Amino acid sequence: MTENMCKRFENVWSDFPDQLDKGNYQLTDDGYSESLFTNKNADNDIDKVNAVSFWLFKQILWDSSSSTIKAKSNINIVHYIVIWLIYMLRLKNDEQIDNVMKFYNNCISPDQNYINSIKEYYSYKSYMDLINSKLFLMNKGIKDISMFYDTFKSLCKMYNEFNEDDLNCAKNLEDAQKFVEKYEILFNNNDTEDSLYSQILSILSTDYDNFVKRCYEKKNGCGNFPSLPAYSRSSSPKNALISITFIFVAIPIFFGIAYKTIYKRKDKKNKVGNESLYMIRILAIIPGIVIIIDICLVTAYLEIRNL
Incomplete structure (x- = not known):
């Protein structure tokens, strides 16, 4: 035709x-x-x-x-x-x-x-x-x-x-x-x-x-x-919007999967009580970027002594 x-x-x-x-x-x-x-x-x-x-x-x-x-x-x-x-x-x-x-x-x-x-x-x-x-x-x-x-x-x-x-x-x-x-x-x-x-x-x-x-x-x-x-898919505006949305959704997922805690404890006794040291390491992996965050926590509690 x-x-x-x-x-x-x-x-x-x-x-x-x-x-x-x-x-x-x-x-x-x-x-x-x-x-x-x-x-x-x-x-x-x-x-x-x-x-x-x-x-x-x-x-x-x-x-x-x-x-x-x-x-x-x-x-x-x-x-x-x-x-x-x-x-x-x-x-x-x-x-x-x-x-x-x-x-x-x-x-x-x-x-x-x-x-x-x-x-x-x-x-x-x-x-x-x-x-x-x-x-x-x-x-x-x-x-x-x-x-x-x-x-x-x-x-x-x-x-x-x-x-x-x-x-x-x-x-x-x-x-x-x-x-x-x-x-x-x-x-x-x-x-x-x-x-x-x-x-x-x-x-x-x-x-x-x-x-x-x-x-x-x-x-x-x-x-x-x-x-x-x-x-x-990448050339379509509609699909591009979906891809962008996916990235924002995926980032928390990456954080969740890559979350890693390193637990360290160090007890120290003193006259007034015990101190405990904790270190938490968060490893965030995003394509092309690795972010490591170390957080140290110190907790203390009083020791009850028998008077």
Whole structure:
């Protein structure tokens, strides 16, 4: 499915470049408009982005034969389409206008074109649910969308340039290394496992692993592909808190286990009574530190004499 998606995006990148030309979008193929608009072309910037994004959803996710969205696992691809959508809209953002919200308010929420175009596949509400669940969250929750977009393009470059007839893995390994470098930057910028950010990282990771598996299955002598970083206990904020708590709990335990008392008694009699000398040694062992504390106690008691 990722292979099919990347081929569709390859068409989009050719016909609708992700760089502005003198401050304007350049859409070179009016065929995208036909999938959404029945009586007009995509004349303005928002209409252009609207038509292409709708085409992507339609080509990648919808199954016209069953009038349903394709397999549930493919819903992950919505993240990629929305990343592209937000990136394209932000190309023309200014300080006064959030083009993502402008796009939603002007093109999706009230647009009769969507209602008419989606009718033959599945309900308008289903499409709205997809947009609502992803577009709002990703627009507000992911600040470095351009880095995600760049990593996603790197992923598709690997898939689009894969050639089963070429048994040499050198090009695949080179593309994989570039992808991993971009992924590592995103991974290191993340500060929690429980987030939309981490969810998208997981999707990217799965698609990368599938690509590597495909290389090993179809080619020979591929060597070792670079591995993606993974979360460990020490890198998780939640687990770090647990570790810190454990240290504070463990210290008294160390003290308790390492507690050692050396009992010495020396009795000395004098005219008024006996004196006893006790020495208590506490040995505290903390990794890297040994603390020895000697405490001397002197007790005295009167001797009762028979008068």
